[in-house]
Amino acid sequence: MSTALEARRARRIAAERERYRPSAEGAARLLLLIDTFSRQKSATANLEGRTKLAKLDFFLRYPERLTVALQSKGLSPEAIAVVTEEEVPIDERMVRYRYGPWDPSYYSLLGSLIGRGLVEVVKVNSRGLGYRSTANGASFVERLLEDESWDEYQARATLLRRHFDISGENLKKLVYSLFPDISGSSWGRSI
Template identity: 30%
Template sequence: MAKLDFLVRYPLFASQVLDELDPTDPRLHREEADVRAVEAPMHRHRYGPWDERYYTVVGALLGRTLLLRGSEGRARMTLRPSAHGIEVARAAAVTPAWAAISDRCRAVAEAARGMNGNRIAGLIQGRLSLNEEHDFGDLIT
């Protein structure tokens, strides 16, 4: 989740990381401001980009049953949207306030289809200079 969120927040990086994503794809909404300004910058952590707000946001989504928690797979915890969560997301996606984010999410999801988190993390680390330019905890700019 964090890796995909990173690629949505930083559309200029998304096409560098995902081979299937054309940098001129209009769904990325790559405005000039994206070069230096991100609404909510992420921090560099050991396993890739991270936002401390995930704990609060995921907890709130679980508490409202928009997300459901599972334990299948190798991960300590898995998340999936509930039926109600899917309805809410679909309704938000067509509003003007969320349309650009929805477009980016679709573009990134299509380009990352079939990749697991480890694969995406490896691509982020291998193709971006986050390791050389940022110490742990630094904002990613």
């Protein structure tokens, strides 16, 4: 194999690995989302499954899409005033996957959170798994929220828990019905 061909292959492999690398911000965002769904009155509250996690994360990362979803539920503009329209950095874009918006780094992000004892995996039913923040995870979120740059994420996560605590399958159907540009796009395309 030629040196130039080997170099191109190495760059391609490195770029692909980078897509799966967990970022500190991505891990904090997912922990915040899981913690928001874990802190309910029930001692067994959790966020059920990766599909639900991905769709909720989609709305967390794309506030303009969350606004459309909230409007579809008939909420007044005052009820959605906490959603802002900031632009998502290009390195944080999700991709179109089999079940809609997806981030290739979810596996490594969840593994990182679980491995550091911030999230635990819980059995939801005979076939499903959920995620719940541990005491250490909840404590980390409390410290995270001392930084006001996370206020908008927390406000959106709270709106998601209040209005979209539905199954991952129903969230997928909602995304597809509200956003045909996503359902009609090809797999692997950036959203």
